[in-house]
Amino acid sequence: MTTTAPTIPAQQPLLTQRQILTIIGGLMAGMFLAALDQTIVATAIRTIADDLSGLSLQAWVTTAYLITSTLTTPLYGKLSDLYGRKPLFLFAIAVFVVGSVACTFSGSMYQLAAFRALQGIGAGGLFSLALTIIGDIVSPRERAKYQGYFVAVFATASVLGPLAGGLLAGQASILGITGWRWVFLVNVPIGIVALFVVTKVLNLPHAKRHRRVDWPGAIALAIGLVPLLLVAEQGRAWGWGSTSSVVCFAIAAIGLALFIANEWRYGEDALLPLRFFRNRTFGLGTAACLIVGMGMFGGVSSLPLYLQIVKGATPTEAGLLTLPLMLGIMSMSTFSGQVISRTGTLRRWPVLGVSLMITGLFLLSRVGVDTSFWWTGTFMLIFGWGLGSCMQTLTLSVQNAMPAKDMGVATASATFFRQMGGTMGTAVFLSILFSSLPDKIGSAFRAVAPTPAFQAALVDPAVRANPANEPVLSAVSGGGLGGFSLEDSSFLGRIDGRLALPFLEGFSSSMSLTLLVGAVLLIAALALVIFLPDVPLRQESGIEAQRSAAAAATVAAAKADVKVDGKSDEAPLPAAAVAINEVDEGLRDKLLANLVTDLDGTLATLKVAERARDDARRVRRELNEHTKTLFDARRDLARQGLTTDQVNELLDLSPAESSRKA
Numbered sequence: 001m002t003t004t005a006p007t008i009p010a011q012q013p014l015l016t017q018r019q020i021l022t023i024i025g026g027l028m029a030g031m032f033l034a035a036l037d038q039t040i041v042a043t044a045i046r047t048i049a050d051d052l053s054g055l056s057l058q059a060w061v062t063t064a065y066l067i068t069s070t071l072t073t074p075l076y077g078k079l080s081d082l083y084g085r086k087p088l089f090l091f092a093i094a095v096f097v098v099g100s101v102a103c104t105f106s107g108s109m110y111q112l113a114a115f116r117a118l119q120g121i122g123a124g125g126l127f128s129l130a131l132t133i134i135g136d137i138v139s140p141r142e143r144a145k146y147q148g149y150f151v152a153v154f155a156t157a158s159v160l161g162p163l164a165g166g167l168l169a170g171q172a173s174i175l176g177i178t179g180w181r182w183v184f185l186v187n188v189p190i191g192i193v194a195l196f197v198v199t200k201v202l203n204l205p206h207a208k209r210h211r212r213v214d215w216p217g218a219i220a221l222a223i224g225l226v227p228l229l230l231v232a233e234q235g236r237a238w239g240w241g242s243t244s245s246v247v248c249f250a251i252a253a254i255g256l257a258l259f260i261a262n263e264w265r266y267g268e269d270a271l272l273p274l275r276f277f278r279n280r281t282f283g284l285g286t287a288a289c290l291i292v293g294m295g296m297f298g299g300v301s302s303l304p305l306y307l308q309i310v311k312g313a314t315p316t317e318a319g320l321l322t323l324p325l326m327l328g329i330m331s332m333s334t335f336s337g338q339v340i341s342r343t344g345t346l347r348r349w350p351v352l353g354v355s356l357m358i359t360g361l362f363l364l365s366r367v368g369v370d371t372s373f374w375w376t377g378t379f380m381l382i383f384g385w386g387l388g389s390c391m392q393t394l395t396l397s398v399q400n401a402m403p404a405k406d407m408g409v410a411t412a413s414a415t416f417f418r419q420m421g422g423t424m425g426t427a428v429f430l431s432i433l434f435s436s437l438p439d440k441i442g443s444a445f446r447a448v449a450p451t452p453a454f455q456a457a458l459v460d461p462a463v464r465a466n467p468a469n470e471p472v473l474s475a476v477s478g479g480g481l482g483g484f485s486l487e488d489s490s491f492l493g494r495i496d497g498r499l500a501l502p503f504l505e506g507f508s509s510s511m512s513l514t515l516l517v518g519a520v521l522l523i524a525a526l527a528l529v530i531f532l533p534d535v536p537l538r539q540e541s542g543i544e545a546q547r548s549a550a551a552a553a554t555v556a557a558a559k560a561d562v563k564v565d566g567k568s569d570e571a572p573l574p575a576a577a578v579a580i581n582e583v584d585e586g587l588r589d590k591l592l593a594n595l596v597t598d599l600d601g602t603l604a605t606l607k608v609a610e611r612a613r614d615d616a617r618r619v620r621r622e623l624n625e626h627t628k629t630l631f632d633a634r635r636d637l638a639r640q641g642l643t644t645d646q647v648n649e650l651l652d653l654s655p656a657e658s659s660r661k662a
Contacts, residue, residue, distance in 0.1 A: 328384020
């Protein structure tokens with residue numbers, strides 16, 4: 001008998017729409033933790049620093065969180081590819097919650113920085129793993145429809161964060177606990193809900209891959225990035241050419257060189273395999289993520305400062321006034337997702353998105369002291385449309401271009417490069433802003449000084465009688481602002497408006513310069529996304545693609561073992577192939593493991609079905625034998641002279657039985 005190799009049976013959808021939405025709910029709870037934490041802590045950090053007597057150390061609290069969250073992002077991606085998403089995602093949530101509780105008990109800024117570093121270890125997996133899991137369960141073409149859910153998380157956090165941060169930090173105590181400590185405690189119930197939902201619903205198949213873990217690469221990356229992140233956060237205070245900065249740059253260069261050498265040596269097992277960069281979409285996409293991250297965070301970091309310093313808004317009000325930006329991101333992300341899902345192409349969206357970002361930054365650079373918020377809000381909306389068009393589409397491009405088995409590393413890489421771009425963009429743009437500020441304020445003073453309004457303010461008795469005006473009056477009478485400290489801008493709300501005007505004009509001019517630099521930088525990102533290949537989106541989810549690939553590999557292995565007419569499988573196989581149950585049981589079970597989520601349950605059901613099949617075949621054989629015997633007896637009776645009707649009546653046969661042939 002000739003034995004043929006198996007074909008790959010058609011696969012059923014992995015999850016129903018309801019199951020997908022349930023899983024997304026769990027992922028959104030995890031992402032909301034980190035998104036809310038960033039906005040709520042940023043609003044309350046000044047109050048926290050005052051209470052812990054560490055105002056000058058508050059930057060280290062941010063730096064510690066940033067270092068650990070950035071460093072662990074690629075590690076989460078690699079480990080999740082090897083050991084599965086669920087345990088890593090649960091670990092990230094649990095560590096974040098434990099870090100939040102620890103922050104509540106901080107007695108100094110040093111302790112708070114250490115506990116924020118612990119929080120960052122969890123935060124590093126919350127964003128990238130959530131996006132990776134979506135890639136596992138939804139095809140790239142359908143995935144775009146769901147990105148609005150995740151953007152809604154950030155929009156909600158951007159509204160609730162400043163409100164909650166300002167409210168909690170402003171309370172002396174709540175239930176006997178200092179108000180600002182609740183900034184961290186609010187994460188606990190959200191984290192518990194996220195843990196419960198993820199544990200309950202996130203049950204995805206995963207075949208462990210026995211590979212080396214690239215710990216040397218992780219250590220080398222830490223050596224390279226920690227000094228780089230330190231100097232990015234502290235370089236403006238240290239001085240970019242100071243000894244501390246130069247030492248950090250040198251250590252970073254050595255660490256990154258060691259990282260690249262190690263990745264080359266580890267090959268496929270590398271934390272970030274260098275072969276990825278031979279893929280044009282991955283290379284251009286991650287480079288675009290880096291530059292877009294710089295432009296995005298560089299622009300966004302300037303807006304709250306403008307709203308607080310120039311427009312006099314409180315931190316809470318400034319957070320709420322950026323709602324047009326969030327509205328733009330959310331609306332365009334949802335709209336682009338729907339269109340991408342219908343058309344199956346996305347190349348135009350990053351191009352449109354970066355173009356809108358450039359336009360938005362250019363328009364925002366024209367904003368001044370007297371600009372109405374309606375115009376500022378409109379410009380923020382345009383910038384938000386740009387972000388909504390390209391943020392998720394760049395990640396989707398990278399995911400679509402890489403094999404499903406590398407989904408974790410690919411997604412984490414896009415997230416990692418965007419975070420690095422954001423860190424560098426914030427450092428560079430704030431450095432440009434504050435380094436140009438003294439000259440801009442000096443120019444504004446020179447322009448305003450001859451005006452009648454300013455001259456009247458200088459001789460106004462009420463102005464001279466107000467102690468808050470004295471530092472400015474002294475600086476002006478001394479011939480300049482060289483010794484005037486701009487570290488604390490709160491004095492602008494206390495001095496006479498005519499004296500404050502040059503400061504506001506100077507800050508507005510510095511912000512305009514910063515945003516123009518950001519717009520020019522984004523032109524480089526536009527050049528990159530223009531050359532992104534127009535690759536159609538796959539219609540298989542990550543897990544379905546892995547199942548198909550594994551099934552194909554198993555079938556290929558089965559073909560290699562099959563003998564056709566006693567000859568090697570190298571001879572052409574017939575077009576009609578048999579089903580998988582004709583393969584050796586070991587190969588069959590191996591194939592099934594890649595096709596179903598519950599192998600043991602499937603094998604048990606398969607045994608029942610095989611027994612029922614065998615019984616049916618036995619009964620069918622017996623029926624055929626009895627039918628033949630009956631047919632022969634009827635024929636013999638007819639030969640004895642009986643008619644067919646007489647035979648049927650004697651045997652009491654039904655019409656169906658009498659018409660049955662042997």
